[in-house]
Amino acid sequence: xxxxxxxxxxxxxxxxxxxxxxxxxxxxxxxxxxxxxxxxxxxxxxxxxxxxxxxxxxxxxxxxx
Amino acid sequence: xxxxxxxxxxxxxxxxxxxxxxxxxxxxxxxxxxxxxxxxxxxxxxxxxxxxxxxxxxxxxxxxxxxxxxxxxxxxxxxxxxxxxxxxxxxxxxxxxxxxxxxxxxxxxxxxxxxxxxxxxxxxxxxxxxxxxxxxxxxxxxxxxxxxxxxxxxxxxxxxxxxxxxxxxxxxxxxxxxxxxxxxxxxxxxxxxxxxxxxxxxxxxxxxxxxxxxxxxxxxxxxxxxxxxxxxxxxxxx
Numbered sequence: 001x002x003x004x005x006x007x008x009x010x011x012x013x014x015x016x017x018x019x020x021x022x023x024x025x026x027x028x029x030x031x032x033x034x035x036x037x038x039x040x041x042x043x044x045x046x047x048x049x050x051x052x053x054x055x056x057x058x059x060x061x062x063x064x065x
Numbered sequence: 066x067x068x069x070x071x072x073x074x075x076x077x078x079x080x081x082x083x084x085x086x087x088x089x090x091x092x093x094x095x096x097x098x099x100x101x102x103x104x105x106x107x108x109x110x111x112x113x114x115x116x117x118x119x120x121x122x123x124x125x126x127x128x129x130x131x132x133x134x135x136x137x138x139x140x141x142x143x144x145x146x147x148x149x150x151x152x153x154x155x156x157x158x159x160x161x162x163x164x165x166x167x168x169x170x171x172x173x174x175x176x177x178x179x180x181x182x183x184x185x186x187x188x189x190x191x192x193x194x195x196x197x198x199x200x201x202x203x204x205x206x207x208x209x210x211x212x213x214x215x216x217x218x219x220x221x222x223x224x225x226x227x228x229x230x231x232x233x234x235x236x237x238x239x240x241x242x243x244x245x246x247x248x249x250x251x252x253x254x255x256x257x258x259x260x261x262x263x264x265x266x267x268x269x270x271x272x273x274x275x276x277x278x279x280x281x282x283x284x285x286x287x288x289x290x291x292x293x294x295x296x297x298x299x300x301x302x303x
Contacts, residue, residue, distance in 0.1 A: 029111045033212040037205050038111035041118035 006030070010059070011039045013051040021052065078257045081250035082189065083137040084151075085180065085260075088242070088299040090130035091148035092177055095156035096169070097123035098146050102159050103166050115209050116166070119174075122202045129198070133191045151298045155238040164224075167217060168231035170210035171275065172239040178203045179267045180243065180260070188258035211278055218279045229283060232275070236285045240268055241294050241301040 007030045012021040024043045029035040039053050097120045104117035124146070134141055141149060153173065160166045182200060187193040217228040243264035244251060254260050262270070265287060272285050293302045 027111050029109065031212045031216060033208050034111065034115075034216075037115050037209045037212070040205060041114045042111070044118070 007035070008056040009035045009039065009053040010056055011043055011051065011053050013043060013046070013048040015046055015048060017049060021050070024051075026056070027053065075253055075257070077250040078253035078259060079137055081248070081254045082192075082259050083134060083139045084297070084299060085243075086130060086133050086137065086192065087139065087141065087149060088151040089177060089180065090127045090134075091151040092153060092156065092173065092242070093123045093130065094127035094146045094148040095152040096173060096177075097121075097127060099156055099160050099166075099169065103163070107166075108163055112209075112213075115205075119170075119206050119209065122206065126195075126199050126202070129195050133189065133195060136189065136191055152300070153238045153242065154300055154302055155235060162231075164217060164227050164231045165235070167210060167213045168228070168235040170206065171214050172232060172235045172271065174203070174206050174210060175271050175274070176239040176242055176267070178207070179270050183260050183262040183267060185261075186258075187260060192259075214279055218283070228279075232283060233285065237288075237303060238301050240271075240285065240288045241291070242299050243267055244294075244296060244299065245291050 006028060009027050009029065010023060011025050011027060013024050014021050027035050027038040027042060029038050035053055039051060043051070100116050100120035100123060104113050104120060107113035107116050127146075127148075131141055155169070156173070160169055178200065181196045181203070184192050185196045185200065187196065214228070218225050246263055246265035248264065251260075251264060255263055268287060272287075275283050275285065294300070295302070
């Protein structure tokens with residue numbers, strides 16, 4: 001298991017389609033499919049209708065105070 | 066449904082399906098326990114949580130499958146995760162390492178789910194209903210197994226060889242679960258629309274999926290030696 005596993009994904013979800021996505025946490029996993037499985041498993045405390053994951057490395061800061 | 070609602074099914078077909086359904090539930094209960102043990106020792110927190118979630122799913126599947134037996138004329142008590150002894154010998158004890166866990170995730174879960182998929186439009190209505198729900202939840206088990214399978218297979222020669230060895234060992238047990246292809250009782254169940262595909266066809270589905278996923282060196286054989294297979298408990302003793 002030599003593969004690096006330090007890719008961090010930000011997890012967003014919402015309970016109703018009319019609601020905005022909320023940040024609910026992160027998962028650390030280099031494989032995209034496993035990151036999706038992990039996000040669904042870890043953040044299953046709410047009856048979400050929509051959940052997405054975004055690689056932290058893809059986030060660009062527009063403002064940093 | 067009760068036994069009176071499947072008058073066209075002969076006793077052999079019904080007994081064959083009862084044997085498969087009881088063993089399906091027992092194997093799911095055993096798989097739940099084996100998955101749960103790794104929920105505290107998986108290589109990453111993410112996989113530990115996935116193992117716990119899969120264990121929870123399997124427990125639910127076992128719980129919802131046992132009642133199907135009543136319609137097949139079999140009364141069973143509630144044995145919880147202990148089951149009734151109709152499980153693969155491979156699942157008697159803790160899976161020895163993470164590679165063995167992934168091999169079980171791929172092939173034990175894979176064979177059981179392939180059977181459930183073959184029952185999705187079964188003439189045994191309660192089985193067909195449960196099959197649809199089980200297949201929904203098994204989707205994430207498959208994604209987990211495939212992603213870890215690819216990771217281990219691509220992790221260098223030693224890791225690939227270790228995976229191949231565990232897959233072959235697991236296949237010895239999992240492949241025989243459906244029984245020999247010339248079982249007349251299974252043929253009767255097919256004829257009665259209780260299940261859609263025969264044992265060899267289902268095994269072939271799993272074998273082709275694995276080769277497509279991991280490469281041609283991961284080819285698995287159709288079992289030919291049935292001398293140590295216990296048809297009552299659907300269990301192979303190496």
